[in-house]
Amino acid sequence: MDSPYVSRSTINKARLWKSNRPVLRWLDIELTERCNNNCIHCYINLPPDDSNAMKMELSGNELKRILKEAASLGCLKVRFTGGEPFLRKDFEELYVFSRRLGLKVAVFTNATLLTEKLAAVFSRFPPMEKIEVSVYGMKKSSYEFVTRVPGSYEAAKKGIGILLDKKIPFAVKNTLTPFNKKEVSRFDNWAKSIQGGEGVPYNIFFNLHCRRDERKNRFIRKFRVSPTEGVKFLMRDKKAYSKAILNFCSRFIGPPGDRLFSCGSGKGIGCVDAYGKFQPCMLLRHPDCVYDLKGGSLKDALENFFPRLREAKAMKSDYLNRCAECFLKDLCEQCPGVSWMEHGVLDRPVEYFCNIAHTQARAIGLLNPGEMGWEVSGWRERISKCVKKGGRDYENKY
Amino acid sequence: MKTNISIDKIYVPSKDVVSREVQGEFILIPIVSGMDKNKEAIFTLNETGRLIWDKLAKKKSIRKIVSELSLEFASPARKIQENVLGFLKELLKRKMIVSS
Numbered sequence: 001m002d003s004p005y006v007s008r009s010t011i012n013k014a015r016l017w018k019s020n021r022p023v024l025r026w027l028d029i030e031l032t033e034r035c036n037n038n039c040i041h042c043y044i045n046l047p048p049d050d051s052n053a054m055k056m057e058l059s060g061n062e063l064k065r066i067l068k069e070a071a072s073l074g075c076l077k078v079r080f081t082g083g084e085p086f087l088r089k090d091f092e093e094l095y096v097f098s099r100r101l102g103l104k105v106a107v108f109t110n111a112t113l114l115t116e117k118l119a120a121v122f123s124r125f126p127p128m129e130k131i132e133v134s135v136y137g138m139k140k141s142s143y144e145f146v147t148r149v150p151g152s153y154e155a156a157k158k159g160i161g162i163l164l165d166k167k168i169p170f171a172v173k174n175t176l177t178p179f180n181k182k183e184v185s186r187f188d189n190w191a192k193s194i195q196g197g198e199g200v201p202y203n204i205f206f207n208l209h210c211r212r213d214e215r216k217n218r219f220i221r222k223f224r225v226s227p228t229e230g231v232k233f234l235m236r237d238k239k240a241y242s243k244a245i246l247n248f249c250s251r252f253i254g255p256p257g258d259r260l261f262s263c264g265s266g267k268g269i270g271c272v273d274a275y276g277k278f279q280p281c282m283l284l285r286h287p288d289c290v291y292d293l294k295g296g297s298l299k300d301a302l303e304n305f306f307p308r309l310r311e312a313k314a315m316k317s318d319y320l321n322r323c324a325e326c327f328l329k330d331l332c333e334q335c336p337g338v339s340w341m342e343h344g345v346l347d348r349p350v351e352y353f354c355n356i357a358h359t360q361a362r363a364i365g366l367l368n369p370g371e372m373g374w375e376v377s378g379w380r381e382r383i384s385k386c387v388k389k390g391g392r393d394y395e396n397k398y
Numbered sequence: 399m400k401t402n403i404s405i406d407k408i409y410v411p412s413k414d415v416v417s418r419e420v421q422g423e424f425i426l427i428p429i430v431s432g433m434d435k436n437k438e439a440i441f442t443l444n445e446t447g448r449l450i451w452d453k454l455a456k457k458k459s460i461r462k463i464v465s466e467l468s469l470e471f472a473s474p475a476r477k478i479q480e481n482v483l484g485f486l487k488e489l490l491k492r493k494m495i496v497s498s
Binding site: 001002003004005006007008009010011012020021022071074076099100101102104123124125126128129169 | 416417418420421422425426427429430431434436437438439440441442443444446447450481484485487488489
């Protein structure tokens, strides 16, 4: 810029908050749990015409009140997700309202309900972040095997076509299923043609249902890939994987002790569910961990409720003997939210994710065969050694 | 492209820009496309930039703004005018301010 009075940046790169972070930095909002797809692995979706859900959902005015409070607390980014957010008839209104508050809006969608009219809104009021589109396959058969809705493949193609035609920035992401495994390189190439060289995110290790619906859980479990298969998939680009994972390990991992929350959930971030319950993150819906915004405020939750919650300590002996002592804990996706979905409590090890973390650690040489993360005392040396080697150990194994 | 600007005109903040103060930083967030090549761009104003923005919102002419700043900063009007015009040309070019 040619003026000393102004500097140009982006919300992600701006030097805002470096010293003094706002009460709320980023807010996720699940506009609805309903979805027009019925994906085999989905942890949340309800039928699109679920009248009970519709009755319970926050009204447009309630959502606007929340958005206004978010902006007043310094929030610069809101993410609209679901279910399928475009199912809400007032999506456009809520989207423009958010943009007029000066919020950057991230949108998660399957793009099947995207219309020319909505695309025109995205063109006029850019979300300031790429729209994220879930795509489940490159062919009708593989796509609709996941969505279980005839016609959804064509609808998604049409929606994506509109985004391309209108030059609306978007990114695609995929889910690894038995029916699209053979399409991976084709998908990766197509995704790169859309979003450049950025890595393509895959949903590989499925979470169970967020409301603990056992009928859905049986289905989700059936389609979970084994830890070995999943890790092998993650390592299809060995160099990139090695670099990322070793960088992560050298910076973040270590035994967490008995404190349940070692992540940043509820610390300047949170997720409002479709019914006005404020969660510390997208996953954690344990009734004792959510705050009812219909009788309170984001500020009260962030300044009082979540900090108290984050003090919680694990009580279960299997957690204390394993997870609390395990240096791989931050590599593992086990967390209070996942434990809740799997076991109905906050502090029980989740075997599936424990196995995945151990498989990854063995693959990069952090663990020996048969060794468990909570048995290793010299974990810092292990990590340093592994970083020095650059993870070369696993190259021969995978 | 050359941007013509008249010192006796009144320019006001566009309705398509949102100004927000976040943790002591004063930022302008475009909400429509076309204000910058980067659709994710935001603009941070320093203290003087913010003063000018507030005066624009009060529908003051550029001449009036320059004269007030000259008094506030005890600085020659000529130098201030040069900087203010440079700043406003930048904003006008981006359609972040409009003629009142």
